[in-house]
Amino acid sequence: MLELRAENSVLVVLPEVGGAIGSWERAGHAILHPVSDPNLVAQKLRAVAAYPLIPFSNRVGYARFEFGGETFELARNFAGEPHAIHGNAWERSWTVAHREPARAVLSLDHAPPEDPAEQWPFRYRATIDYRLRDDGLSVILRVENTDRRPQPVGLGFHPFYPxxxxxxxxxxxxxxxxxxxxxxxxxxxxxxxxxxxxxxxxxxxxxxxxxxxxxxxxxxxxxPDRGYALTLTASEPLRHLVVFSPPGKDYFAVEPASNMTDAIHHPDDPNRGLVLLKPGEAVEATVEFALARL
Structure with missing residues (x-):
């Protein structure tokens, strides 16, 4: 667990739990809402307030896809569903690559066959750069293709709010x-x-x-009942937005993402949001959160 501080803001980062944010509080207010989801088995019931969606957001239908003339089977990593969901970065332990009082850079190398190919069949390197301010947070996501062949990549970020x-x-x-x-x-x-x-x-x-x-x-x-507002802005290529408001829960999610749901199975959609990375190429995106009083 890492604790970042910037004046009245405190951010807890969980490198070993998918590089996730454990909590973000400012002056006693929970800006993000930690959630424990038993369907995300790899999180082992650890409550997380936000986590990266790498190398795709949302679902790959029936955990199976074709690419480059090959057929790939993925692990069904969400209990009760026949699909693969949210990539595999949230299932992995990340390394702390850099640390400052208000900043942490995490890295992850996914390298089959040493790492599970059923999570994702291609090699990649990912980084998350968390930069905390008293009145906000920057999250910089980067994915590099370290494989010898092209691969389709999507990315996004999954925060929960009260x-x-x-x-x-x-x-x-x-x-x-x-x-x-x-x-x-x-x-x-x-x-x-x-x-x-x-x-x-x-x-x-x-x-x-x-x-x-x-x-x-x-x-x-x-x-209005808590007296503050939050503005989320996202850079290209994050031009899809997933809104999740489950019934009877005390949280909701607003998730910027590059790709549409099940993008890999929509090759004729020019705006599906997958990025085709050649070996050595990378894609990067920034998500900004800005706090304001009402």
Missing amino acids: RTTEVELGFAADSVLIAGPDSLPAEQVAVEGEWRFSPMRPLDGPPLDNCFRGWDGSAFMRW
């Missing part, structure tokens, strides 16, 4: 994917009516577990 009776959410997007019974995209519809979060509105509608597309890279959350 869900109170007054919390509000706002963002702009073009369309949203509607999932079928198998939790994979079945339909794409325009962002209208109950799907619309521009202007900002209370997060009080039906449960959501949806990927929004054509996101402009900014999202806004406000807690």
